[in-house]
Amino acid sequence: MNPTRLFSRFTPVFSHLRIAIGSTLVLAAVALAFSAVKISNSTGAPAAHAFALKKGDPDARGPGENKRAIIGANEYRSADYTPEVEAYLVRAYPDTEVSGDATLAAKNSWRSMDASEHAPGEWKLIGPSTASFPAVLTFSGAPYITSGRITALAIAPNCRPSRGDREDDSETNGCRLWVAAAGGGVWRTDNALATTPTWKFLSKSFGTNAIGSLLVDPTNSNIIYAGTGEPNASGDSEAGVGIYKSTNGGDTWALVPDSGKFFQRGIGQMALDNAGNLLVPIASAVRGVSSVTSGASSSGATGHPLPTRGLYRCDGVTCTLIRPIVAVATARGSTTVKADPTHPGVIYVNEFSRGIWRSVDNGVTWVQIKTPRNAALSTDRAEFDVTTLPNGNTRMYAGIGNSSTTPANRANFFRTDDASGAAVFTGMTTAQNVNYCTAQCWYDNFVVTPAGNPDKVYLGGSYDYNNYARTNNGRAVLYSTDGGANFTDETWDATTTPNSPNNCCNPNSIAPNGIHPDQHALVVSPSNPGLFFDGSDGGLMRSSGSFADISSQCATRPAGTNVPLCQQLLSRVPTQLYSQNRGLSTLQFQSLSVAGREDFEETKIQGGTQDNGTFQFTGSTNLWPQEIYGDGGQSGFMVTNDRVRFNTFTGQANDANFRDGDPLKWVIISAPILTSPEGAYFYPPIIADPNRAAAGSIFQGSFSVWRTQDWGGNQAYLEANCPEFTTSAAQPGCGDFVPLGGPGDGTQTQAGDLTGTFYGSTRLFGAVAWLQRAPQNTGTMWAATGAGRVFISDNVDAAAAASVVWTRLDAGASPPNRAISAIAVDPKNANHAWISYNGYNVTIGTTAPGHVFEAVRTGPTATFTDISYNLPDFPITGLVRDDRTGDLYAASDFGVMRLAKGSTTWTAAGTGLPMVEVTHLTIKGRGLYAATHGRSAWLLQLPEADD
Numbered sequence: 043m044n045p046t047r048l049f050s051r052f053t054p055v056f057s058h059l060r061i062a063i064g065s066t067l068v069l070a071a072v073a074l075a076f077s078a079v080k081i082s083n084s085t086g087a088p089a090a091h092a093f094a095l096k097k098g099d100p101d102a103r104g105p106g107e108n109k110r111a112i113i114g115a116n117e118y119r120s121a122d123y124t125p126e127v128e129a130y131l132v133r134a135y136p137d138t139e140v141s142g143d144a145t146l147a148a149k150n151s152w153r154s155m156d157a158s159e160h161a162p163g164e165w166k167l168i169g170p171s172t173a174s175f176p177a178v179l180t181f182s183g184a185p186y187i188t189s190g191r192i193t194a195l196a197i198a199p200n201c202r203p204s205r206g207d208r209e210d211d212s213e214t215n216g217c218r219l220w221v222a223a224a225g226g227g228v229w230r231t232d233n234a235l236a237t238t239p240t241w242k243f244l245s246k247s248f249g250t251n252a253i254g255s256l257l258v259d260p261t262n263s264n265i266i267y268a269g270t271g272e273p274n275a276s277g278d279s280e281a282g283v284g285i286y287k288s289t290n291g292g293d294t295w296a297l298v299p300d301s302g303k304f305f306q307r308g309i310g311q312m313a314l315d316n317a318g319n320l321l322v323p324i325a326s327a328v329r330g331v332s333s334v335t336s337g338a339s340s341s342g343a344t345g346h347p348l349p350t351r352g353l354y355r356c357d358g359v360t361c362t363l364i365r366p367i368v369a370v371a372t373a374r375g376s377t378t379v380k381a382d383p384t385h386p387g388v389i390y391v392n393e394f395s396r397g398i399w400r401s402v403d404n405g406v407t408w409v410q411i412k413t414p415r416n417a418a419l420s421t422d423r424a425e426f427d428v429t430t431l432p433n434g435n436t437r438m439y440a441g442i443g444n445s446s447t448t449p450a451n452r453a454n455f456f457r458t459d460d461a462s463g464a465a466v467f468t469g470m471t472t473a474q475n476v477n478y479c480t481a482q483c484w485y486d487n488f489v490v491t492p493a494g495n496p497d498k499v500y501l502g503g504s505y506d507y508n509n510y511a512r513t514n515n516g517r518a519v520l521y522s523t524d525g526g527a528n529f530t531d532e533t534w535d536a537t538t539t540p541n542s543p544n545n546c547c548n549p550n551s552i553a554p555n556g557i558h559p560d561q562h563a564l565v566v567s568p569s570n571p572g573l574f575f576d577g578s579d580g581g582l583m584r585s586s587g588s589f590a591d592i593s594s595q596c597a598t599r600p601a602g603t604n605v606p607l608c609q610q611l612l613s614r615v616p617t618q619l620y621s622q623n624r625g626l627s628t629l630q631f632q633s634l635s636v637a638g639r640e641d642f643e644e645t646k647i648q649g650g651t652q653d654n655g656t657f658q659f660t661g662s663t664n665l666w667p668q669e670i671y672g673d674g675g676q677s678g679f680m681v682t683n684d685r686v687r688f689n690t691f692t693g694q695a696n697d698a699n700f701r702d703g704d705p706l707k708w709v710i711i712s713a714p715i716l717t718s719p720e721g722a723y724f725y726p727p728i729i730a731d732p733n734r735a736a737a738g739s740i741f742q743g744s745f746s747v748w749r750t751q752d753w754g755g756n757q758a759y760l761e762a763n764c765p766e767f768t769t770s771a772a773q774p775g776c777g778d779f780v781p782l783g784g785p786g787d788g789t790q791t792q793a794g795d796l797t798g799t800f801y802g803s804t805r806l807f808g809a810v811a812w813l814q815r816a817p818q819n820t821g822t823m824w825a826a827t828g829a830g831r832v833f834i835s836d837n838v839d840a841a842a843a844a845s846v847v848w849t850r851l852d853a854g855a856s857p858p859n860r861a862i863s864a865i866a867v868d869p870k871n872a873n874h875a876w877i878s879y880n881g882y883n884v885t886i887g888t889t890a891p892g893h894v895f896e897a898v899r900t901g902p903t904a905t906f907t908d909i910s911y912n913l914p915d916f917p918i919t920g921l922v923r924d925d926r927t928g929d930l931y932a933a934s935d936f937g938v939m940r941l942a943k944g945s946t947t948w949t950a951a952g953t954g955l956p957m958v959e960v961t962h963l964t965i966k967g968r969g970l971y972a973a974t975h976g977r978s979a980w981l982l983q984l985p986e987a988d989d
Contacts, residue, residue, distance in 0.1 A: 148882070149249065151914030152936040152957075156950050161940040163952035165972070168642075168981045170666030172624050173657055178705050179671045181505075181516070182534055183553030187621040188654050188668075190628035190976055192577030193272050194222035194311070195563045196256035198263040201234065202569040219565075219575060220244075220266060220292060221582060222253035225280065225959065225976025226628030228268050230292050234575065234584070234622070235567075241625040244292040246956055251976060252280035254327075257312045257320075264291045267298070269309025273325035273377045274562065275394070275421065275484040281306045281327035285320070285356070300361040303349045310377035315404070316386045320356040323391055324349060325375030351375030353391045355405065364405035365391060372396075372420035383493075384430045385462045390438070394484070395422045398440060400465065411465040412440055412456065421445035421484035428461055429496040436461040439491055439499045439526060443483030452477040453487075455501065457526050470526040473607055478520060479503025482560070490564045492571035497525045500532075500566075500574065505559030513604045514611045518557050519564070519576055521614070530614040532574075533557045536590035537618055555619040557583050560653065579653045581623040585616040629654060631973035632725055633962035637679035637687075640967025642981060646684050648703070649973055650674020650725075656689045658703050659979075669703040670766070675725035682737040686753060688730070694722045694744055695771050698754045700761070708766035711754025711777035712742070718781070719788025720744040720795075723809045723828065732817040736839055739820075743810025746781035746794040747825055749843060754778065782838055782846035793848075797827050801850045805829040805859050814865040816872035824875055826862035832877065834899055851904035857895050858883075864921035864963075866930070873899040877906075878921035878932055893918045894932055894941070911946045913939065920963040922970070926987035931970055933960035938972060938982070952982045 175186040201217035219234035227245035245251055245268065254272040259265035271282020284301035288294060298320070308327030315321055353365035353376055367373045374394035382388035387404040390411075398412035414422040422444035429437050438461035443453025454471040455478070458464075478501050479487045486504040501520040510516040515534035522529045534554040558580025567573035573587030592615055596608035630652040638646040647659035648669070656674035657666040675690035685702040694715040701707040715722075722744040731739035738752045754760060755778045763769070764776035783794035790798025790807065797807050808828030815838075816822035823838040825848070832852040840846050860881040868874035875897045883891035892908035893916075913932070920933035928943030931951055938960055940951040955972070962973040970982040 148914055148916035149936065152916065152934070155912075155914065155939070155948070156937065158949065160950045160953050161942070162985055163982045165952045165955040165980045165982050167627055167663070167977075168647075168971075168979050169627065169659065169663040170629065170657060170978060171627050171663070172665045173629055173654065173668065174665060175655070175668045175671075176705055177553060179655065179668055180553075180556070181510070181559070182556030184537070184555050186556070186580070187623045188558070188629075189223070189581030189623040189626035190226050190630045190654070190978075191224040191560075191562070191579045191652070192221055192582055192628075193224050193254055193274065193562050194256040194269075195565045195575055195577050195582075196220040196258045196266060197234070197565040197568070197575065198258060199260055199568055200263065201567060217567075218263065218291065220256050220258070221577065221626070222256050222268065222563075223251075223626070223628040223976060224272055225252055225630060226626075227251035227956070227976070228253055228256070228292060229626060229628075231622075237620060238624050239622055243956075244288075245286075245295070247295055248286060248957070249283040250280070251956065251958060252282055254279075254282060254309045255311050257314070259314065265289055266292055267312060267320065268295070269312055269322065271304065271306075271308035271327045273308035273310040273323070273327065273375065275326070275374060275423070279308055279327050282309060285309060285312075285322065298356055298361075299359055301356060303361060304354075306348055307351065307375070310375075311379065313379045313381050315355065315381050315389065319358075321379045321381065321389065321391075322354040322356055322361065323376035323379045324351045324354060325377055325394070326351060352393075353379055353389075353405070365399070365401070365408055367393060368396070370395070372418065372422070374420050377423065378425060380426070380428050382436050382462055383428060384434060384436055388436075388462045390426065390428060390461065392424045392426060395420050397424050397442070398426055398438075400461070402462065411458075411461070412442070412467055414444075415442050415454065416444055416446065416451050419444045419446065419451070423484045423487055425487045425489045427489045427491045427499070429491045429493070431459060431496050435459055435463070437491075437496050437525075438465075438467075439489050440467065441478065441483075441487060441489045441501055441503075443477070443479050443481075443487065443503075445481050445484060447477055447481050453479045453483050453503065455526060472528075473604075474529040474611060475501055475517075475520055477506070478517060480506070486560050486562065488561060488564055490566070492566045493568070495571045498523050498571050499526055500564050501529065502561035502564055502576065504561065505533075507559075509604075512599050512602060513608045515554070515615070516556070516559065517611070518559050518561055518578070519574075521572075523614075528610060530589075531611040532585065532616055535586075535616040535619040536592050538592065538595065555621070557619065575622070581621070581626060581628070584620045584622050586618040586620070588617045589614045590617045591615075627978040628976055629657070629978045630975045631961060631979055632674060632975075633676050634964055634971045634973045634979055635677045635679060635687075636964050636966040636969070636971055637681075637684035638966075640969075642967075642969050642983075645966060645969065646679065647971065647979070648677035648679070648687065648689065649979060650677055650689065652975075669699075669705055670697065670708055676728045678728065678730035678740070680730060680737050680753065681732055682734050688728070688740060688753075690725065690728055692724050694718075694720075694726060694742070696728060696742065697766050698760065700753075700757045706767070707761065709754070709760040709776070710764045710766055710769050710771055710773060711750065711760065712779065713764075713772050713774060713776040714779045715742060715744060715748050715777070716772050717774075718744070718786070720746060720781075720786055721809060723811065727810060727813045729813050729815060731820070732815055733820050736820040739839070740779075741782075741813050741815070741823065741838070742779065743813050743825065745788075745790060745797050745809060746783065746786050746792075747796065747810060747813065747823070747838070748779040748781050749838065750777065750779045751839075752778065780843040782835070782843050783848050784844045794844075794846075796825060796831060796833055796848060797829070801831065801833075801848070802853055804853065805831045808861070812862050812865050814867050814875070816867045817869050819872060822867075822872040824865045824867055826865060826877070828861045830857065830859040830862060830879070832857065832862065832897065832904070834873070834904075849902050851897065851899055852906075855904060855906050856908075857897075857906040858892060863917070863919050866921055866923040868923075869925050875899075876909075876921060876923060876930060878918040880917045880919065882917065883915045891915075894921065894930065909941065909946075911941070911948055913948050919959070919961055922963045922965050924965055924970070924984055926968075927985070929984075931963055931965075933963050933972065935959045938963065938970075955980055955982075 198218035217234040231239035255269035257267040272279035285298040286295040310323035351367040372395035379391045397414040424442040426440040456467040482504045488502040490500040506517040519532040520529040558578040560579035563577035593609035632650045634649045655671040680686035690696040696712045697708040728742040781794040786795040811828040812826040820839040825833040892910040930941040938951040958977045959975040972980045
């Protein structure tokens with residue numbers, strides 16, 4: 043292979059899948075799954091790290107890439123939708139939005155249940171506290187410790203090393219840093235300059251752990267504010283409940299008076315005005331996205347109308363709107379406000395699609411001082427920071443971009459040296475920083491100038507996939523020390539073998555430490571503007587505070603390198619970058635699969651995560667190694683041999699591994715599904731057969747249910763011809779999945795297609811949303827769709843896949859026409875199951891309400907009995923049955939509940955689980971395992987079964 047050609051086509055394994063939400067616009071950022079490529083040197087020796095194919099690249103698009111799927115009744119959606127958008131859609135379906143009243147009622151109902159007596163048991167965090175990427179799976183080639191997405195950072199004004207810049211723990215205590223995680227809450231360390239900081243979780247009392255901003259009072263570092271609700275315009279930028287304030291560094295909190303009005307919104311970077319009042323920018327956040335309205339923001343209601351987006355001032359009694367957002371189609375609100383550091387009464391605020399605005403009269407009147415790149419795009423975001431020049435003027439740095447990378451839209455950088463006066467901006471865009479946040483500026487964008495250092499400025503965005511390891515090191519974080527005239531690339535450090543920039547070209551080189559591609563927040567040491575903390579989708583990274591010139595490496599980089607530009611960018615890089623993520627248990631798990639023995643200590647666990655790959659538990663609740671990269675979805679083990687497993691990325695792409703999860707031994711097995719005309723949910727359901735007689739069978743749901751009976755194919759053939767690192771995901775022969783019930787043609791009119799008109803005219807479309815095999819035989823399978831259809835088959839193991847027959851059970855019956863989130867099948871009766879439903883009852887009035895149903899099939903029909911009883915009206919996101927006791931366990935956005943066998947009362951299950959969205963439940967022996975979207979993985983030891 044030609045390395046030059048490879049570098050032009052392949053991108054890092056952290057390919058980020060994100061969606062921008064505007065009031066009338068939904069834009070997909072990048073693409074589906076990816077396969078990796080290993081680069082060889084001239085001697086043929088393989089390099090030690092992988093590069094991933096980003097399928098959004100036009101020249102890399104496979105035959106299945108432009109397929110469209112259907113997600114609601116007669117509603118079409120792009121196959122690039124993020125899982126978070128889909129999760130919202132299935133909660134709202136068949137309505138277009140979930141009202142604020144419904145969401146608030148759900149929270150209040152959960153609090154009432156949580157305050158009552160719990161079912162026995164105590165939840166235990168099982169990790170990972172250390173989520174470890176092996177070198178072979180990182181984009182830089184060095185090992186990495188990760189955590190979940192960080193949205194905000196705050197540092198104490200008195201943070202500084204005890205003596206110099208020592209790196210050992212005993213000499214660096216005393217630097218306090220606060221971290222906000224998306225869905226993972228607020229955390230604090232008091233030794234941020236230690237090699238391994240000690241972390242404490244602070245936001246247990248919050249009404250939500252979705253955090254958008256942090257602010258420390260510069261005059262009293264014990265006073266800190268946490269704005270809930272993330273304003274970053276992504277599909278999982280969850281709405282908040284207001285602002286919390288602590289006067290003791292975060293040990294205890296209280297809701298800021300009147301800030302509860304910001305319920306259903308996201309709170310951006312706050313500031314204090316000259317009188318000490320809180321300035322609060324408010325943006326849209328997602329509890330109301332739907333394909334019907336093409337990206338509507340959160341829904342208001344009579345009792346809780348949505349607050350106007352814009353800028354508010356909170357004086358300790360009342361939060362008053364001082365700058366409302368103009369009601370234009372592209373309005374999303376504001377993400378950043380700054381008070382002028384020198385000129386009292388001067389305030390600056392940004393606004394999606396409308397640039398930067400200034401008030402010189404303390405918020406009474408406003409003028410636009412910087413225009414957007416493209417006012418027609420709701421994704422157009424301007425980020426900025428201000429500082430004081432020696433002459434007393436205010437300098438402003440601004441970075442602006444949107445979802446387009448055309449020359450007229452791509453991100454540019456600007457500066458004015460009189461922000462409070464004439465505010466004439468000079469374009470500072472050069473080849474060093476142009477397009478610094480690519481087409482994700484609405485999501486990945488920050489501008490930070492360290493206080494007291496007006497010539498220094500940091501720019502953060504998203505990875506320059508086209509040039510990393512060649513002309514630059516990714517440009518995720520850029521740094522200028524001359525007022526923005528020149529920048530250097532801080533994304534990788536200097537810990538590489540001289541003249542060998544990374545593992546791409548010399549297998550004996552030392553790989554550099556590197557920063558994740560998606561940036562959200564940055565703070566600097568008060569005593570050293572070159573020592574920074576960076577928050578991203580990969581958690582927290584700290585720099586050493588010292589720099590090195592490694593520009594000599596540019597001369598040996600691959601053909602096509604712009605050597606002069608490379609030399610400038612690499613002339614000042616951190617001597618070392620440190621992961622600060624040990625102990626931050628904030629991974630956003632999609633699901634968990636469990637195998638091995640019933641004793642937890644001898645259990646094997648896999649779990650896919652947002653933008654951080656799939657991890658495996660190997661006996662330590664602290665350390666979980668990553669076994670494969672990417673956005674991790676479902677996973678599974680072979681029932682007779684837990685060394686054999688599969689993982690999924692996104693869409694229809696999945697891999698098999700026959701060697702106990704060895705990262706180098708994954709093979710592609712999903713090419714037949716990828717090259718079909720069908721579509722699927724972002725994370726489609728996929729299961730391994732639980733019956734030992736059919737141990738080689740895997741089933742995956744798209745429009746049809748697909749099956750392999752030999753784990754994707756012959757092991758020797760797959761390992762020789764379909765290795766994940768070197769093979770196109772659509773390579774013919776890589777997998778032998780076939781559709782059950784007959785091949786589909788994409789029209790959704792065929793017998794194998796469970797979503798279309800072949801099975802009637804009601805509850806049309808969507809995709810297959812859940813699969814469950816009856817464990818006592820090899821023929822029975824239950825299947826469900828996102829529109830609420832329920833199917834059963836008695837012969838899914840038939841030799842001729844086209845002869846499989848599906849019987850639809852919900853037609854003419856009573857269950858809700860909402861998305862189905864899980865099915866549990868009775869191990870003693872294959873025609874008896876329990877089914878959980880997503881969404882809210884209020885979305886369909888009084889017609890077939892309920893969230894958990896018992897289903898009994900008799901021939902071609904079934905009866906459905908609502909057993910929701912006292913469950914709050916909120917989405918059930920997962921359901922499992924303890925077959926030893928007959929108890930049911932249901933997951934929600936707030937926690938886990940149990941319905942004891944024979945009871946008509948649901949209770950909160952166990953104690954000790956933080957308020958967090960639980961995405962998936964599974965049971966192994968006496969262990970109930972919960973995957974959470976922001977607080978990692980948890981275990982509840984279940985009671986012994988009665989004799």
